Amino acid sequence: MPVKYELVIKGGRVVDPQQGIDDDRDVAITGDRVAAVDPTIDAGPETEVIDARGKLVTPGLIDVHVHVYSGVSHYGIEPDPHCLRQGATTVYDAGSSGADTFAGFKKYVIDVSATRIKAYLHISSQGMLNPDIGELTDLRYADVARAVRMCEENRDDIVGIKIRMSRALVGENGLESLKRAREVCDATGLSLMVHPNGSPVSFARIMDELRAGDVCTHCYHSSDTGILDDDDKVRPEARRAAARGVLFDVGHGQGSFVYSVADAALAQDFRANTISSDLHRYNLHGPVYSLATTASKFLQLGWTLNEVIEKVTSGPARTRGVLGKVGTLKPGACADVAIFELQTGTFEFRDAKDELRIGEQKLVPVLTLRDGKPYAPDDGHPHHPHQPHHHHH
Numbered sequence: 315m316p317v318k319y320e321l322v323i324k325g326g327r328v329v330d331p332q333q334g335i336d337d338d339r340d341v342a343i344t345g346d347r348v349a350a351v352d353p354t355i356d357a358g359p360e361t362e363v364i365d366a367r368g369k370l371v372t373p374g375l376i377d378v379h380v381h382v383y384s385g386v387s388h389y390g391i392e393p394d395p396h397c398l399r400q401g402a403t404t405v406y407d408a409g410s411s412g413a414d415t416f417a418g419f420k421k422y423v424i425d426v427s428a429t430r431i432k433a434y435l436h437i438s439s440q441g442m443l444n445p446d447i448g449e450l451t452d453l454r455y456a457d458v459a460r461a462v463r464m465c466e467e468n469r470d471d472i473v474g475i476k477i478r479m480s481r482a483l484v485g486e487n488g489l490e491s492l493k494r495a496r497e498v499c500d501a502t503g504l505s506l507m508v509h510p511n512g513s514p515v516s517f518a519r520i521m522d523e524l525r526a527g528d529v530c531t532h533c534y535h536s537s538d539t540g541i542l543d544d545d546d547k548v549r550p551e552a553r554r555a556a557a558r559g560v561l562f563d564v565g566h567g568q569g570s571f572v573y574s575v576a577d578a579a580l581a582q583d584f585r586a587n588t589i590s591s592d593l594h595r596y597n598l599h600g601p602v603y604s605l606a607t608t609a610s611k612f613l614q615l616g617w618t619l620n621e622v623i624e625k626v627t628s629g630p631a632r633t634r635g636v637l638g639k640v641g642t643l644k645p646g647a648c649a650d651v652a653i654f655e656l657q658t659g660t661f662e663f664r665d666a667k668d669e670l671r672i673g674e675q676k677l678v679p680v681l682t683l684r685d686g687k688p689y690a691p692d693d694g695h696p697h698h699p700h701q702p703h704h705h706h707h
């Protein structure tokens with residue numbers, strides 16, 4: 315008798331906003347695909363079972379802003395322990411590499427990691443190498459032709475261009491660098507991700523360069539050139555950009571997610587399209603920790619569980635044109651699944667200014683599957699987590 319499914323995740327509360335599911339469901343997996351999501355799926359004697367009763371089961375999370383060029387970019391962390399094993403099956407590296415350094419990023423990180431990694435290529439050809447020298451203070455690094463060529467040669471891996479507009483990073487070259495980034499995007503059809511914090515170029519002028527599908531990350535930062543004006547009103551330029559399809563992304567980071575800004579923006583119903591971590595070396599041990607912790611902060615801010623999960627699954631997938639492949643548990647999708655405990659209690663969440671909020675719920679990763687393969691959290695101790703065995707026939 316043929317085995318119908320290789321693996322069934324049984325009895326969990328499945329939250330899949332793309333399919334409108336928030337209910338107890340079994341999830342069946344065959345090979346690297348989701349095969350079925352139903353109230354009850356008969357496992358059969360040959361089927362491996364993961365008991366998810368009392369757990370939350372979601373599509374593998376998508377983090378659209380991380381830094382995982384470990385060993386080269388000073389921000390870099392290892393993707394598998396900090397992303398995949400913490401629930402994020404797909405991540406987008408936000409400019410750690412540029413045209414001079416992308417080949418190494420692909421060879422030594424993208425191609426050998428279990429985490430699914432896509433890249434925003436930095437308009438500076440060095441990427442983000444050095445903590446003391448701004449990557450665009452010398453305009454020779456902003457080479458349009460070389461960036462275009464790198465994008466064209468790596469269409470499967472590079473999804474867009476990144477630029478950081480902070481004074482110390484661009485020097486006198488803010489507007490010219492931004493125009494060059496725009497030029498690369500126009501030539502390749504790829505999107506532009508802008509970090510606008512503390513820029514010599516005005517917020518309005520930065521927004522002028524952004525089109526539908528482009529991304530303004532760090533949307534709740536509190537430096538100059540943010541979404542709020544001096545009276546804490548959402549700037550009309552931010553609203554107009556959102557209306558024409560520019561995406562606003564959290565990008566928590568070390569200095570870019572501030573409760574007072576989020577409070578003001580949310581009170582004016584200006585909501586981020588995606589929740590991302592900006593996870594890197596300097597925030598991994600606080601205040602960010604992980605994408606799941608970042609998402610938990612939005613539960614504390616009063617977002618529903620469904621909305622929070624949507625912003626880290628189908629939301630980022632849809633806006634990057636990959637919904638259906640990832641971002642959902644719809645049959646046929648990649649078998650990327652995150653299993654969490656939705657813990658209740660008293661949890662401390664700090665923003666980038668060290669402001670403390672107390673939350674009552676926290677998403678704690680238990681097990682993550684990428685393409686049907688399980689990855690348990692790496693707690694630094696050797697242990698033997700439940701590793702479902704895959705039967706091959």
Ligand SMILES: [Zn+2]
Binds near residue numbers: 380381567
């Ligand atoms: Zn970043």
